[in-house]
Amino acid sequence: MAISDDEVAMATVAPLAPVTFQRPVRSDLEEFFPKPYMARAMAAPDTEHPDGTPDHKAAGMSVLQQHVAFFDQNDDGIVYPWETYTGLRDIGLNVIFAAIVGLAFNVVFSYPTRKGSLPNLLLPVYIENVHKGKHPSDSGTYDTEGRYLPVNFENMFSKYGKTFPDKLTLKELWNMTEGNQTSFDLLGWILEKVEWALVYLIAKDDEGCLSKEAMRGLFDGSLFEKLAKANKKTD
Ligand code: HEM
Numbered sequence: 001m002a003i004s005d006d007e008v009a010m011a012t013v014a015p016l017a018p019v020t021f022q023r024p025v026r027s028d029l030e031e032f033f034p035k036p037y038m039a040r041a042m043a044a045p046d047t048e049h050p051d052g053t054p055d056h057k058a059a060g061m062s063v064l065q066q067h068v069a070f071f072d073q074n075d076d077g078i079v080y081p082w083e084t085y086t087g088l089r090d091i092g093l094n095v096i097f098a099a100i101v102g103l104a105f106n107v108v109f110s111y112p113t114r115k116g117s118l119p120n121l122l123l124p125v126y127i128e129n130v131h132k133g134k135h136p137s138d139s140g141t142y143d144t145e146g147r148y149l150p151v152n153f154e155n156m157f158s159k160y161g162k163t164f165p166d167k168l169t170l171k172e173l174w175n176m177t178e179g180n181q182t183s184f185d186l187l188g189w190i191l192e193k194v195e196w197a198l199v200y201l202i203a204k205d206d207e208g209c210l211s212k213e214a215m216r217g218l219f220d221g222s223l224f225e226k227l228a229k230a231n232k233k234t235d
């Protein structure tokens with residue numbers, strides 16, 4: 001059967017690229033909120049939350065900056081390893097795990113986000129420059145300036161969420177990190193696995209799935225705030 005030019009122009013699948021059938025994209029997002037293709041600098045909306053997280057303050061920061069600002073204990077715009085450690089403890093990691101993971105985040109992100117040209121042995125992460133920490137093999141939900149792209153967030157679920165519409169099973173999360181891998185990018189691929197493994201660990205639900213809401217909250221940092229609050233209550 002011949003495909004008309006009109007059909008070609010708007011198609012989201014290509015007959016000779018089976019992967020486009022296996023990982024479909026959304027074409028109905030505008031029914032839920034305006035301009036899903038427009039990168040949001042300060043809010044992280046999805047189909048269920050068209051305005052993002054109302055009780056979470058952007059405080060003038062980009063969505064990626066908000067993701068990291070949770071760890072900035074004294075709000076001076078710089079995240080030192082001991083601050084990452086404290087934040088990780090607050091969201092429920094044990095002492096050893098928080099120490100290892102906390103140090104690892106600063107080891108990875110301090111150099112790319114540095115001010116000036118020299119590395120700093122105290123491993124600060126400068127929130128102002130955190131967009132420079134972006135790595136390949138990610139979900140594409142943050143753009144290169146640290147904004148949030150609703151369409152790419154939603155497509156994670158249309159592509160990989162085969163069991164439920166609003167959460168990913170562990171296998172599906174794994175498939176997503178595999179599917180996001182770009183070539184010649186071992187480090188980005190490892191980081192992607194570690195980041196999502198951590199999110200899964202701290203936020204999986206009773207059925208062993210990662211909810212869309214937890215993942216959305218990961219992007220604007222509200223997930224960390226929620227977990228810290230819940231943790232404080234149980235102390
Ligand atoms: C000081 C602490 C942290 C820093 C500096 C940091 C930095 C970043 C940066 C720069 C990105 C953008 C990566 C990209 O889009 O290529 C990012 C994304 C991400 N981070 Fe963090 N992060 C921190 C803490 C955490 C923690 C504690 C977790 C998990 C619990 C986490 C999980 C993620 C995930 C899952 C992504 C999204 C990757 C994707 O789009 O596929 N981050 N982070």
Ligand SMILES: [Ca+2]
Pocket residue numbers: 072073074075076077078079080083
């Ligand atoms: Ca600080």
